[in-house]
Amino acid sequence: DAGVIQSPRHEVTEMGQEVTLRCKPISGHDYLFWYRQTMMRGLELLIYFNNNVPIDDSGMPEDRFSAKMPNASFSTLKIQPSEPRDSAVYFCASIQPPNNEQFFGPGTRLTVL
Amino acid sequence: RKEVEQDPGPFNVPEGATVAFNCTYSNSASQSFFWYRQDCRKEPKLLMSVYSSGNEDGRFTAQLNRASQYISLLIRDSKLSDSATYLCVVNGAGNQFYFGTGTSLTVIP
Numbered sequence: 001d002a003g004v005i006q007s008p009r010h011e012v013t014e015m016g017q018e019v020t021l022r023c024k025p026i027s028g029h030d031y032l033f034w035y036r037q038t039m040m041r042g043l044e045l046l047i048y049f050n051n052n053v054p055i056d057d058s059g060m061p062e063d064r065f066s067a068k069m070p071n072a073s074f075s076t077l078k079i080q081p082s083e084p085r086d087s088a089v090y091f092c093a094s095i096q097p098p099n100n101e102q103f104f105g106p107g108t109r110l111t112v113l
Numbered sequence: 114r115k116e117v118e119q120d121p122g123p124f125n126v127p128e129g130a131t132v133a134f135n136c137t138y139s140n141s142a143s144q145s146f147f148w149y150r151q152d153c154r155k156e157p158k159l160l161m162s163v164y165s166s167g168n169e170d171g172r173f174t175a176q177l178n179r180a181s182q183y184i185s186l187l188i189r190d191s192k193l194s195d196s197a198t199y200l201c202v203v204n205g206a207g208n209q210f211y212f213g214t215g216t217s218l219t220v221i222p
Contacts, residue, residue, distance in 0.1 A: 089156075100147075
């Protein structure tokens with residue numbers, strides 16, 4: 001298996017633009033997590049899905065953020081409109097219980113100017 | 114109060130030294146505990162799970178103290194390649210996981 005795949009790896013955009021981050025979990029993993037990592041706040045859970053259904057989105061910072069999982073092999077995290085304070089590394093991870101080891105993708109480094 | 118708290122360090126130790134990291138968690142109902150390692154500009158990767166009885170993997174020993182709600186990681190005979198950030202992870206309700214902010218370790222030649 002190729003592991004968790006994320007795209008793009010780097011994104012530089014201007015304030016106000018829409019940003020879409022993509023994730024393909026490991027095949028057979030029922031859970032998918034979106035995290036954001038910054039120096040100040042560390043790794044924060046934004047939202048997670050179980051069998052494509054959002055279970056907890058309490059970590060989504062505000063309405064500008066939205067996430068979807070239309071099928072078991074694909075998820076998107078969208079920011080519209082983007083702001084400079086959204087600059088961070090966004091990680092996607094997946095697990096398959098009862099093994100709770102989280103497998104992370106390489107992350108998307110987002111810079112909003 | 115944060116779900117998981119760690120000393121951010123940095124810890125700068127000479128090669129061959131023994132170093133220990135601690136992490137406290139707030140939810141007494143937590144059942145799963147882990148240490149992850151994150152190299153600079155890379156994704157976190159599982160280092161080891163932490164079991165109630167404590168567990169060892171080569172130079173690494175993890176321990177859990179449920180009464181005091183903390184977990185620890187001990188690294189013996191530090192190598193240059195151990196330089197990284199070590200993240201403490203605790204599960205919450207359902208399959209939600211809480212990460213500490215990480216402890217930075219630099220092993221010096």
